[in-house]
Protein backbone atom coordinates (compact mmCIF):
# COMPACT_ATOMS: atom_id res chain seq x y z
CA UNK A 1 0.00 0.00 0.00
CA UNK A 2 2.76 2.46 0.99
CA UNK A 3 6.24 2.32 -0.40
CA UNK A 4 8.99 4.64 0.77
CA UNK A 5 12.02 4.51 -1.51
CA UNK A 6 15.45 5.93 -0.69
CA UNK A 7 14.02 8.96 1.09
CA UNK A 8 16.61 11.54 2.09
CA UNK A 9 15.58 14.71 3.88
CA UNK A 10 18.22 17.32 4.49
CA UNK A 11 17.78 20.50 6.53
CA UNK A 12 20.76 22.60 5.53
CA UNK A 13 23.72 20.54 6.66
CA UNK A 14 21.67 18.20 8.84
CA UNK A 15 20.61 14.90 7.31
CA UNK A 16 17.41 14.12 9.23
CA UNK A 17 16.60 11.08 7.09
CA UNK A 18 19.26 9.41 4.97
CA UNK A 19 18.12 6.98 2.30
CA UNK A 20 15.27 5.25 4.11
CA UNK A 21 13.31 2.55 2.25
CA UNK A 22 10.47 0.44 3.57
CA UNK A 23 6.96 -0.56 2.73
CA UNK A 24 3.71 -1.02 4.57
CA UNK A 25 1.42 -3.77 3.31
CA UNK A 26 -2.33 -3.24 3.16
CA UNK A 27 -4.15 -4.07 6.37
CA UNK A 28 -1.05 -4.15 8.59
CA UNK A 29 -0.12 -2.30 11.75
CA UNK A 30 3.50 -1.38 11.32
CA UNK A 31 5.61 0.34 13.96
CA UNK A 32 8.32 2.93 13.41
CA UNK A 33 10.56 3.25 16.43
CA UNK A 34 13.87 4.83 17.20
CA UNK A 35 15.59 7.17 19.65
CA UNK A 36 14.80 10.88 19.92
CA UNK A 37 15.81 12.90 16.88
CA UNK A 38 16.10 9.80 14.69
CA UNK A 39 14.00 11.40 11.94
CA UNK A 40 10.70 9.56 12.49
CA UNK A 41 8.45 12.62 12.48
CA UNK A 42 10.37 14.00 9.51
CA UNK A 43 9.68 10.79 7.61
CA UNK A 44 5.96 11.13 8.43
CA UNK A 45 5.99 14.71 7.18
CA UNK A 46 7.47 13.48 3.90
CA UNK A 47 4.88 10.72 3.55
CA UNK A 48 1.99 13.09 4.30
CA UNK A 49 3.30 15.80 1.98
CA UNK A 50 4.37 18.46 4.47
CA UNK A 51 7.98 18.20 3.33
CA UNK A 52 9.37 17.60 -0.14
CA UNK A 53 12.23 15.10 0.22
CA UNK A 54 15.71 16.04 -0.95
CA UNK A 55 15.80 12.70 -2.75
CA UNK A 56 13.71 9.56 -3.10
CA UNK A 57 10.06 8.84 -3.74
CA UNK A 58 6.85 7.91 -1.97
CA UNK A 59 4.37 5.58 -3.63
CA UNK A 60 0.84 4.99 -2.48
CA UNK A 61 -1.33 2.26 -3.97
CA UNK A 62 1.13 2.01 -6.83
CA UNK A 63 1.16 5.74 -7.72
CA UNK A 64 4.08 8.09 -7.21
CA UNK A 65 2.77 10.78 -4.86
CA UNK A 66 6.09 12.46 -4.04
CA UNK A 67 4.98 15.75 -5.61
CA UNK A 68 1.31 15.59 -4.60
CA UNK A 69 0.10 18.40 -2.30
CA UNK A 70 -0.88 17.47 1.24
CA UNK A 71 -4.62 18.02 0.89
CA UNK A 72 -4.77 15.76 -2.17
CA UNK A 73 -2.95 13.01 -0.28
CA UNK A 74 -5.60 13.32 2.41
CA UNK A 75 -8.25 12.96 -0.27
CA UNK A 76 -6.42 9.87 -1.57
CA UNK A 77 -6.70 8.39 1.93
CA UNK A 78 -3.59 9.32 3.90
CA UNK A 79 -4.25 10.84 7.33
CA UNK A 80 -1.69 11.83 9.93
CA UNK A 81 -1.76 12.93 13.53
CA UNK A 82 0.72 15.44 14.92
CA UNK A 83 3.18 14.55 17.66
CA UNK A 84 2.89 18.14 18.87
CA UNK A 85 -0.89 18.33 18.89
CA UNK A 86 -2.41 20.90 16.56
CA UNK A 87 -6.00 21.42 17.65
CA UNK A 88 -8.21 24.16 16.20
CA UNK A 89 -8.00 25.80 19.60
CA UNK A 90 -10.88 28.23 19.14
CA UNK A 91 -13.35 25.50 18.14
CA UNK A 92 -15.13 22.90 20.21
CA UNK A 93 -14.43 19.20 19.90
CA UNK A 94 -17.35 18.53 17.55
CA UNK A 95 -16.29 21.30 15.17
CA UNK A 96 -12.68 20.10 15.25
CA UNK A 97 -13.62 16.59 14.19
CA UNK A 98 -16.18 17.84 11.66
CA UNK A 99 -13.41 19.54 9.65
CA UNK A 100 -12.05 16.04 9.03
CA UNK A 101 -15.49 14.60 8.28
CA UNK A 102 -16.18 17.33 5.72
CA UNK A 103 -13.51 15.78 3.50
CA UNK A 104 -15.95 13.06 2.44
CA UNK A 105 -19.28 14.61 3.39
CA UNK A 106 -20.36 17.98 2.04
CA UNK A 107 -23.48 18.34 4.17
CA UNK A 108 -23.07 19.96 7.57
CA UNK A 109 -25.56 17.69 9.30
CA UNK A 110 -23.88 14.57 7.93
CA UNK A 111 -20.40 15.85 8.86
CA UNK A 112 -21.57 16.60 12.39
CA UNK A 113 -23.23 13.21 12.69
CA UNK A 114 -20.01 11.50 11.62
CA UNK A 115 -17.98 13.67 13.97
CA UNK A 116 -20.16 12.58 16.88
CA UNK A 117 -19.83 8.92 15.94
CA UNK A 118 -16.04 9.19 15.72
CA UNK A 119 -15.91 11.06 19.04
CA UNK A 120 -17.85 8.23 20.70
CA UNK A 121 -15.36 5.74 19.32
CA UNK A 122 -12.24 7.37 20.66
CA UNK A 123 -13.84 8.21 23.99
CA UNK A 124 -14.55 11.90 23.45
CA UNK A 125 -18.32 11.45 23.42
CA UNK A 126 -18.78 13.44 26.62
CA UNK A 127 -16.58 16.32 25.47
CA UNK A 128 -18.25 17.23 22.17
CA UNK A 129 -19.24 20.73 23.27
CA UNK A 130 -16.03 21.51 25.11
CA UNK A 131 -13.54 23.94 23.57
CA UNK A 132 -10.57 21.99 22.24
CA UNK A 133 -8.29 24.26 24.25
CA UNK A 134 -9.82 22.96 27.49
CA UNK A 135 -8.93 19.30 26.87
CA UNK A 136 -6.28 17.47 28.89
CA UNK A 137 -3.19 16.01 27.20
CA UNK A 138 -4.96 12.68 26.86
CA UNK A 139 -8.03 14.42 25.43
CA UNK A 140 -5.95 16.29 22.87
CA UNK A 141 -4.26 13.08 21.74
CA UNK A 142 -7.68 11.52 21.30
CA UNK A 143 -8.78 14.56 19.34
CA UNK A 144 -5.82 14.15 16.98
CA UNK A 145 -6.83 10.55 16.43
CA UNK A 146 -10.51 11.45 16.01
CA UNK A 147 -9.90 14.15 13.42
CA UNK A 148 -7.65 11.90 11.35
CA UNK A 149 -10.15 9.07 11.61
CA UNK A 150 -12.99 11.34 10.53
CA UNK A 151 -11.34 11.72 7.12
CA UNK A 152 -12.04 7.99 6.63
CA UNK A 153 -8.45 7.19 5.66
CA UNK A 154 -7.00 4.08 4.10
CA UNK A 155 -3.62 4.71 5.72
CA UNK A 156 -3.39 6.22 9.18
CA UNK A 157 -0.08 7.70 10.34
CA UNK A 158 -0.03 7.93 14.14
CA UNK A 159 2.80 10.00 15.62
CA UNK A 160 3.17 9.11 19.31
CA UNK A 161 -0.53 9.20 20.14
CA UNK A 162 0.22 7.40 23.41
CA UNK A 163 2.97 9.74 24.62
CA UNK A 164 2.01 11.57 27.80
CA UNK A 165 -0.82 9.20 28.65
CA UNK A 166 -0.89 7.27 31.92
CA UNK A 167 -1.02 3.45 31.89
CA UNK A 168 -4.79 3.27 32.31
CA UNK A 169 -5.35 5.75 29.48
CA UNK A 170 -3.05 3.66 27.29
CA UNK A 171 -5.00 0.54 28.20
CA UNK A 172 -8.16 2.34 27.01
CA UNK A 173 -6.82 3.51 23.68
CA UNK A 174 -4.87 0.43 22.51
CA UNK A 175 -8.03 -1.59 21.75
CA UNK A 176 -9.44 1.41 19.85
CA UNK A 177 -6.39 1.41 17.58
CA UNK A 178 -6.65 -2.32 17.05
CA UNK A 179 -10.33 -2.01 16.19
CA UNK A 180 -9.54 0.67 13.60
CA UNK A 181 -7.13 -1.73 11.93
CA UNK A 182 -9.67 -4.55 12.10
CA UNK A 183 -12.01 -2.39 10.05
CA UNK A 184 -9.46 -2.37 7.26
CA UNK A 185 -7.45 0.79 7.92
CA UNK A 186 -3.72 0.29 7.46
CA UNK A 187 -1.71 1.82 10.28
CA UNK A 188 1.85 3.08 10.50
CA UNK A 189 2.66 4.23 14.03
CA UNK A 190 5.56 5.98 15.66
CA UNK A 191 5.64 4.94 19.30
CA UNK A 192 7.98 5.05 22.26
CA UNK A 193 5.69 3.06 24.57
CA UNK A 194 7.19 -0.38 23.93
CA UNK A 195 4.41 -2.22 25.71
CA UNK A 196 1.98 -0.86 23.11
CA UNK A 197 4.32 -1.59 20.22
CA UNK A 198 4.66 -5.20 21.39
CA UNK A 199 0.93 -5.38 21.81
CA UNK A 200 -0.16 -3.87 18.50
CA UNK A 201 2.49 -4.13 15.80
CA UNK A 202 3.17 -7.12 13.60
CA UNK A 203 6.21 -5.56 12.09
CA UNK A 204 8.58 -2.86 13.30
CA UNK A 205 11.14 -0.67 11.53
CA UNK A 206 13.88 0.95 13.57
CA UNK A 207 15.22 4.35 12.58
CA UNK A 208 18.39 5.73 14.15
CA UNK A 209 20.15 8.90 13.06
CA UNK A 210 18.12 8.98 9.87
CA UNK A 211 18.90 5.41 8.83
CA UNK A 212 16.79 2.28 9.05
CA UNK A 213 18.96 -0.10 11.06
CA UNK A 214 16.67 -3.04 11.75
CA UNK A 215 13.26 -4.51 11.08
CA UNK A 216 11.24 -7.53 12.00
CA UNK A 217 8.66 -8.60 14.56
CA UNK A 218 8.79 -6.66 17.83
CA UNK A 219 10.51 -9.26 20.06
CA UNK A 220 13.33 -9.99 17.64
CA UNK A 221 13.87 -6.28 16.94
CA UNK A 222 14.16 -5.60 20.67
CA UNK A 223 16.74 -8.33 20.99
CA UNK A 224 18.78 -6.99 18.07
CA UNK A 225 22.12 -5.69 19.42
CA UNK A 226 22.17 -2.89 16.82
CA UNK A 227 18.85 -1.62 18.16
CA UNK A 228 19.91 -1.79 21.77
CA UNK A 229 23.06 0.16 20.92
CA UNK A 230 21.10 2.75 19.02
CA UNK A 231 19.03 3.43 22.13
CA UNK A 232 21.63 3.00 24.86
CA UNK A 233 24.88 3.86 23.15
CA UNK A 234 27.85 2.01 21.73
CA UNK A 235 28.79 -1.12 23.66
CA UNK A 236 25.52 -1.23 25.55
CA UNK A 237 24.41 -4.55 24.07
CA UNK A 238 27.63 -6.17 25.12
CA UNK A 239 27.34 -4.74 28.66
CA UNK A 240 23.77 -5.95 28.98
CA UNK A 241 24.74 -9.43 27.82
CA UNK A 242 27.55 -9.56 30.34
CA UNK A 243 25.35 -8.28 33.15
CA UNK A 244 22.72 -10.86 32.28
CA UNK A 245 25.26 -13.69 32.35
CA UNK A 246 26.65 -12.51 35.73
CA UNK A 247 23.21 -12.36 37.31
CA UNK B 248 -27.22 29.79 14.76
CA UNK B 249 -29.70 29.67 17.58
CA UNK B 250 -33.22 31.07 17.34
CA UNK B 251 -32.11 33.56 19.93
CA UNK B 252 -29.49 34.99 17.54
CA UNK B 253 -31.94 35.05 14.63
CA UNK B 254 -34.34 37.06 16.76
CA UNK B 255 -31.70 39.61 17.67
CA UNK B 256 -30.70 40.02 14.04
CA UNK B 257 -34.32 40.53 12.96
CA UNK B 258 -34.89 43.07 15.74
CA UNK B 259 -31.75 45.00 14.86
CA UNK B 260 -32.62 45.19 11.16
CA UNK B 261 -36.21 46.18 11.95
CA UNK B 262 -35.04 48.93 14.30
CA UNK B 263 -32.84 50.41 11.57
CA UNK B 264 -35.60 50.04 8.97
CA UNK B 265 -38.14 52.05 10.97
CA UNK B 266 -35.69 54.87 11.72
CA UNK B 267 -36.84 56.98 8.72
CA UNK B 268 -40.43 56.73 10.00
CA UNK B 269 -39.37 58.11 13.39
CA UNK B 270 -37.17 60.97 12.26
CA UNK B 271 -37.09 63.22 9.22
CA UNK B 272 -33.75 64.70 10.23
CA UNK B 273 -31.40 64.67 7.25
CA UNK B 274 -28.41 64.53 9.54
CA UNK B 275 -29.74 61.42 11.28
CA UNK B 276 -30.57 59.65 8.03
CA UNK B 277 -27.23 60.61 6.48
CA UNK B 278 -25.54 59.20 9.54
CA UNK B 279 -27.37 55.88 9.27
CA UNK B 280 -26.77 55.51 5.53
CA UNK B 281 -23.08 56.25 5.97
CA UNK B 282 -22.77 53.76 8.81
CA UNK B 283 -24.58 51.09 6.80
CA UNK B 284 -22.12 51.58 3.94
CA UNK B 285 -19.24 51.19 6.39
CA UNK B 286 -20.95 48.13 7.89
CA UNK B 287 -21.21 46.52 4.45
CA UNK B 288 -17.54 47.21 3.72
CA UNK B 289 -16.71 45.75 7.13
CA UNK B 290 -18.80 42.64 6.44
CA UNK B 291 -16.49 42.01 3.50
CA UNK B 292 -13.44 42.54 5.71
CA UNK B 293 -14.85 40.28 8.39
CA UNK B 294 -15.24 37.28 6.11
CA UNK B 295 -11.57 37.38 5.17
CA UNK B 296 -9.98 38.96 8.25
CA UNK B 297 -12.37 37.75 10.93
CA UNK B 298 -13.60 34.33 9.81
CA UNK B 299 -10.64 33.19 7.71
CA UNK B 300 -8.06 35.02 9.84
CA UNK B 301 -6.31 36.81 6.95
CA UNK B 302 -6.28 40.39 8.18
CA UNK B 303 -6.17 42.91 5.37
CA UNK B 304 -5.09 46.51 5.64
CA UNK B 305 -6.12 47.29 2.11
CA UNK B 306 -9.83 46.76 1.67
CA UNK B 307 -9.86 50.18 0.01
CA UNK B 308 -8.67 48.26 -3.07
CA UNK B 309 -12.12 46.64 -3.29
CA UNK B 310 -14.18 49.62 -2.13
CA UNK B 311 -12.48 51.85 -4.69
CA UNK B 312 -12.70 49.31 -7.48
CA UNK B 313 -16.44 48.97 -6.98
CA UNK B 314 -16.90 52.73 -7.00
CA UNK B 315 -14.58 53.47 -9.94
CA UNK B 316 -15.75 50.62 -12.16
CA UNK B 317 -19.37 51.62 -11.73
CA UNK B 318 -18.67 55.35 -12.18
CA UNK B 319 -16.51 54.84 -15.27
CA UNK B 320 -19.02 52.50 -16.91
CA UNK B 321 -21.78 55.05 -16.36
CA UNK B 322 -19.80 58.14 -17.36
CA UNK B 323 -17.59 56.83 -20.15
CA UNK B 324 -19.76 54.10 -21.64
CA UNK B 325 -23.29 55.16 -20.76
CA UNK B 326 -23.95 51.91 -18.93
CA UNK B 327 -26.97 51.71 -16.63
CA UNK B 328 -26.25 52.20 -12.91
CA UNK B 329 -27.60 48.78 -11.91
CA UNK B 330 -25.35 47.12 -14.46
CA UNK B 331 -22.56 49.30 -13.09
CA UNK B 332 -23.35 47.94 -9.64
CA UNK B 333 -23.14 44.36 -10.89
CA UNK B 334 -19.90 45.05 -12.76
CA UNK B 335 -18.39 46.85 -9.75
CA UNK B 336 -19.15 43.87 -7.52
CA UNK B 337 -17.73 41.42 -10.06
CA UNK B 338 -14.55 43.47 -10.45
CA UNK B 339 -14.22 43.62 -6.66
CA UNK B 340 -14.26 39.83 -6.62
CA UNK B 341 -11.73 39.65 -9.44
CA UNK B 342 -9.34 42.14 -7.86
CA UNK B 343 -9.67 40.17 -4.61
CA UNK B 344 -8.84 36.95 -6.38
CA UNK B 345 -5.80 38.46 -8.11
CA UNK B 346 -4.41 40.01 -4.91
CA UNK B 347 -5.07 36.72 -3.14
CA UNK B 348 -3.43 34.68 -5.87
CA UNK B 349 -0.29 36.80 -5.82
CA UNK B 350 0.06 36.99 -2.05
CA UNK B 351 -1.36 33.70 -0.75
CA UNK B 352 0.48 31.65 -3.35
CA UNK B 353 3.67 33.31 -2.22
CA UNK B 354 2.78 32.11 1.27
CA UNK B 355 2.24 35.57 2.76
CA UNK B 356 0.51 35.59 6.13
CA UNK B 357 -0.10 37.86 9.09
CA UNK B 358 1.43 41.32 8.91
CA UNK B 359 3.15 40.53 5.58
CA UNK B 360 -0.21 39.88 3.97
CA UNK B 361 -1.66 43.00 5.59
CA UNK B 362 1.19 45.15 4.26
CA UNK B 363 0.89 43.74 0.76
CA UNK B 364 -2.84 44.51 0.65
CA UNK B 365 -2.05 48.05 1.80
CA UNK B 366 0.49 48.34 -1.02
CA UNK B 367 -2.04 47.17 -3.62
CA UNK B 368 -4.61 49.69 -2.43
CA UNK B 369 -2.05 52.49 -2.47
CA UNK B 370 -0.93 51.62 -6.00
CA UNK B 371 -4.55 51.74 -7.16
CA UNK B 372 -5.05 55.07 -5.37
CA UNK B 373 -2.01 56.60 -7.05
CA UNK B 374 -3.06 55.28 -10.47
CA UNK B 375 -6.64 56.55 -10.11
CA UNK B 376 -5.27 59.90 -9.03
CA UNK B 377 -2.83 60.15 -11.94
CA UNK B 378 -4.75 58.86 -14.94
CA UNK B 379 -6.96 61.08 -17.05
CA UNK B 380 -9.33 58.21 -17.78
CA UNK B 381 -10.25 57.98 -14.10
CA UNK B 382 -10.72 61.72 -13.77
CA UNK B 383 -7.33 62.33 -12.19
CA UNK B 384 -7.17 64.39 -9.05
CA UNK B 385 -10.48 66.07 -9.89
CA UNK B 386 -12.34 62.81 -9.39
CA UNK B 387 -15.58 61.70 -11.01
CA UNK B 388 -18.96 63.35 -10.65
CA UNK B 389 -22.08 61.40 -11.55
CA UNK B 390 -24.86 63.28 -13.32
CA UNK B 391 -27.80 63.89 -11.01
CA UNK B 392 -30.62 61.90 -12.58
CA UNK B 393 -32.99 60.78 -9.89
CA UNK B 394 -34.95 57.60 -10.34
CA UNK B 395 -34.96 53.94 -9.37
CA UNK B 396 -33.62 52.96 -12.80
CA UNK B 397 -30.52 55.09 -12.16
CA UNK B 398 -29.99 53.87 -8.60
CA UNK B 399 -30.47 57.45 -7.39
CA UNK B 400 -33.15 58.29 -4.88
CA UNK B 401 -34.61 61.64 -4.01
CA UNK B 402 -35.56 60.33 -0.59
CA UNK B 403 -32.88 59.45 1.93
CA UNK B 404 -35.25 56.91 3.42
CA UNK B 405 -35.34 54.92 0.20
CA UNK B 406 -31.57 54.87 -0.04
CA UNK B 407 -31.38 53.83 3.59
CA UNK B 408 -33.61 50.85 2.86
CA UNK B 409 -31.53 49.94 -0.17
CA UNK B 410 -28.32 50.04 1.89
CA UNK B 411 -30.03 48.09 4.66
CA UNK B 412 -31.08 45.51 2.08
CA UNK B 413 -27.44 45.07 1.09
CA UNK B 414 -26.35 44.76 4.71
CA UNK B 415 -29.11 42.19 5.29
CA UNK B 416 -27.95 40.30 2.22
CA UNK B 417 -24.40 40.44 3.55
CA UNK B 418 -25.69 39.00 6.83
CA UNK B 419 -27.53 36.20 5.08
CA UNK B 420 -24.46 35.33 3.01
CA UNK B 421 -22.26 35.35 6.14
CA UNK B 422 -24.72 33.18 8.04
CA UNK B 423 -25.07 30.75 5.15
CA UNK B 424 -21.30 30.43 4.81
CA UNK B 425 -20.94 29.82 8.55
CA UNK B 426 -23.30 26.85 8.29
CA UNK B 427 -21.50 25.11 5.44
CA UNK B 428 -18.37 23.08 4.77
CA UNK B 429 -16.74 26.18 3.25
CA UNK B 430 -17.37 28.07 6.49
CA UNK B 431 -15.85 25.31 8.59
CA UNK B 432 -12.80 25.28 6.31
CA UNK B 433 -12.40 29.05 6.59
CA UNK B 434 -12.29 28.78 10.36
CA UNK B 435 -9.98 25.77 10.20
CA UNK B 436 -7.54 27.77 8.05
CA UNK B 437 -7.67 30.61 10.57
CA UNK B 438 -7.07 28.32 13.54
CA UNK B 439 -4.31 26.10 12.15
CA UNK B 440 -3.27 25.83 8.51
CA UNK B 441 -1.17 22.70 8.96
CA UNK B 442 -3.94 20.81 10.69
CA UNK B 443 -6.39 21.96 8.00
CA UNK B 444 -4.10 20.70 5.23
CA UNK B 445 -3.69 17.35 6.95
CA UNK B 446 -7.48 17.00 7.00
CA UNK B 447 -7.74 17.57 3.27
CA UNK B 448 -8.48 21.29 3.18
CA UNK B 449 -7.13 22.99 0.05
CA UNK B 450 -5.88 26.02 1.94
CA UNK B 451 -5.04 28.17 -1.11
CA UNK B 452 -8.37 27.59 -2.78
CA UNK B 453 -10.28 28.31 0.43
CA UNK B 454 -8.40 31.59 0.91
CA UNK B 455 -8.96 32.60 -2.71
CA UNK B 456 -12.70 32.02 -2.47
CA UNK B 457 -12.76 33.98 0.77
CA UNK B 458 -10.93 37.00 -0.60
CA UNK B 459 -13.08 37.02 -3.78
CA UNK B 460 -16.33 37.05 -1.81
CA UNK B 461 -14.85 39.56 0.62
CA UNK B 462 -13.79 41.80 -2.27
CA UNK B 463 -17.25 41.58 -3.82
CA UNK B 464 -18.98 42.64 -0.60
CA UNK B 465 -16.69 45.59 0.03
CA UNK B 466 -16.95 46.61 -3.64
CA UNK B 467 -20.74 46.73 -3.24
CA UNK B 468 -20.21 49.20 -0.40
CA UNK B 469 -18.07 51.30 -2.75
CA UNK B 470 -20.82 51.40 -5.38
CA UNK B 471 -23.38 52.41 -2.75
CA UNK B 472 -21.09 55.21 -1.63
CA UNK B 473 -20.85 56.43 -5.21
CA UNK B 474 -24.60 56.31 -5.75
CA UNK B 475 -25.30 58.16 -2.51
CA UNK B 476 -22.77 60.97 -2.78
CA UNK B 477 -22.57 60.95 -6.61
CA UNK B 478 -18.90 61.89 -6.36
CA UNK B 479 -15.65 60.01 -5.81
CA UNK B 480 -11.98 60.75 -6.08
CA UNK B 481 -8.91 58.62 -5.46
CA UNK B 482 -8.56 59.77 -1.88
CA UNK B 483 -12.16 58.83 -1.09
CA UNK B 484 -12.46 55.59 -3.03
CA UNK B 485 -9.00 54.12 -2.54
CA UNK B 486 -7.99 56.04 0.60
CA UNK B 487 -6.54 54.34 3.66
CA UNK B 488 -9.51 55.68 5.66
CA UNK B 489 -11.91 53.05 4.32
CA UNK B 490 -9.43 50.22 4.91
CA UNK B 491 -9.22 51.40 8.52
CA UNK B 492 -13.00 51.80 8.85
CA UNK B 493 -13.67 48.29 7.53
CA UNK B 494 -11.08 46.71 9.78
CA UNK B 495 -12.01 48.72 12.88
CA UNK B 496 -15.75 48.15 12.60
CA UNK B 497 -15.27 44.40 12.37
CA UNK B 498 -12.74 44.32 15.23
CA UNK B 499 -14.70 46.59 17.54
CA UNK B 500 -17.99 44.79 16.93
CA UNK B 501 -16.57 41.31 17.32
CA UNK B 502 -14.12 39.79 14.93
CA UNK B 503 -15.44 36.78 13.02
CA UNK B 504 -18.99 37.17 14.32
CA UNK B 505 -21.72 37.81 11.76
CA UNK B 506 -23.18 40.80 13.61
CA UNK B 507 -19.75 42.20 14.47
CA UNK B 508 -19.40 44.64 11.54
CA UNK B 509 -22.83 46.23 12.04
CA UNK B 510 -22.49 46.57 15.79
CA UNK B 511 -18.94 47.85 15.39
CA UNK B 512 -19.84 50.43 12.73
CA UNK B 513 -22.67 51.86 14.83
CA UNK B 514 -20.60 51.80 18.02
CA UNK B 515 -17.63 53.58 16.46
CA UNK B 516 -19.59 56.23 14.63
CA UNK B 517 -22.00 56.66 17.49
CA UNK B 518 -19.03 57.39 19.75
CA UNK B 519 -17.53 59.63 17.08
CA UNK B 520 -20.72 61.71 16.86
CA UNK B 521 -21.10 61.86 20.61
CA UNK B 522 -17.55 63.14 20.97
CA UNK B 523 -18.14 65.78 18.35
CA UNK B 524 -21.28 66.87 20.18
CA UNK B 525 -19.39 67.20 23.46
CA UNK B 526 -16.00 68.40 22.29
CA UNK B 527 -17.26 70.57 19.47
CA UNK B 528 -15.49 70.76 16.15
CA UNK B 529 -11.97 69.98 17.28
CA UNK B 530 -10.34 68.70 14.09
CA UNK B 531 -9.45 65.01 14.26
CA UNK B 532 -11.15 64.42 17.59
CA UNK B 533 -13.17 61.50 16.16
CA UNK B 534 -9.93 59.91 14.93
CA UNK B 535 -8.52 60.14 18.43
CA UNK B 536 -11.64 58.41 19.70
CA UNK B 537 -11.13 55.63 17.11
CA UNK B 538 -7.56 55.16 18.21
CA UNK B 539 -8.61 55.06 21.83
CA UNK B 540 -11.37 52.54 21.16
CA UNK B 541 -9.00 50.34 19.19
CA UNK B 542 -6.47 50.31 22.02
CA UNK B 543 -9.21 49.46 24.51
CA UNK B 544 -10.57 46.64 22.35
CA UNK B 545 -7.19 45.09 21.67
CA UNK B 546 -6.13 45.33 25.31
CA UNK B 547 -9.32 44.49 27.17
CA UNK B 548 -11.96 43.06 24.83
CA UNK B 549 -10.44 41.01 22.02
CA UNK B 550 -13.94 39.67 21.35
CA UNK B 551 -15.22 43.19 20.71
CA UNK B 552 -18.55 44.58 21.87
CA UNK B 553 -20.32 41.29 21.21
CA UNK B 554 -17.65 39.41 23.11
CA UNK B 555 -18.19 41.71 26.09
CA UNK B 556 -21.95 41.21 25.93
CA UNK B 557 -21.54 37.44 25.80
CA UNK B 558 -19.36 37.62 28.93
CA UNK B 559 -22.04 39.58 30.76
CA UNK B 560 -24.74 37.07 29.95
CA UNK B 561 -25.42 34.21 32.35
CA UNK B 562 -23.40 31.08 31.56
CA UNK B 563 -26.37 28.78 31.01
CA UNK B 564 -27.63 30.82 28.08
CA UNK B 565 -24.26 31.02 26.41
CA UNK B 566 -23.83 27.37 25.53
CA UNK B 567 -24.65 26.45 21.95
CA UNK B 568 -24.16 30.01 20.78
CA UNK B 569 -22.11 30.06 17.62
CA UNK B 570 -23.17 32.97 15.44
Ligand SMILES: Nc1ncnc2c1ncn2[C@@H]1O[C@H](COP(=O)(O)OP(=O)(O)OP(=O)(O)O)[C@@H](O)[C@H]1O
Pocket residue numbers: 011014016034035036037038039040041042043083
Ligand atom coordinates in the same frame (compact mmCIF):
# COMPACT_ATOMS: atom_id res chain seq x y z
N1 LIG C 1 12.08 21.77 9.97
C1 LIG C 1 13.27 21.40 10.44
N2 LIG C 1 14.37 22.17 10.23
C2 LIG C 1 15.58 21.79 10.70
N3 LIG C 1 15.80 20.66 11.38
C3 LIG C 1 14.75 19.85 11.62
C4 LIG C 1 13.44 20.19 11.16
N4 LIG C 1 12.61 19.19 11.56
C5 LIG C 1 13.35 18.31 12.22
N5 LIG C 1 14.65 18.70 12.25
C6 LIG C 1 15.75 17.94 12.86
O1 LIG C 1 15.75 16.67 12.25
C7 LIG C 1 16.08 15.66 13.21
C8 LIG C 1 14.99 14.62 13.24
O2 LIG C 1 13.85 15.18 13.88
P1 LIG C 1 12.49 14.37 14.03
O3 LIG C 1 11.52 15.28 14.68
O4 LIG C 1 12.11 13.77 12.73
O5 LIG C 1 12.90 13.22 15.03
P2 LIG C 1 11.98 12.12 15.73
O6 LIG C 1 12.56 10.82 15.39
O7 LIG C 1 10.56 12.35 15.42
O8 LIG C 1 12.28 12.43 17.27
P3 LIG C 1 11.31 12.34 18.55
O9 LIG C 1 11.30 10.93 19.00
O10 LIG C 1 11.99 13.23 19.54
O11 LIG C 1 9.98 12.84 18.13
C9 LIG C 1 16.29 16.38 14.54
O12 LIG C 1 17.65 16.59 14.70
C10 LIG C 1 15.58 17.68 14.34
O13 LIG C 1 16.16 18.69 15.11
Ligand SMILES: [Mg+2]
Pocket residue numbers: 040041042083
Ligand atom coordinates in the same frame (compact mmCIF):
# COMPACT_ATOMS: atom_id res chain seq x y z
MG1 LIG D 1 8.93 12.78 16.49
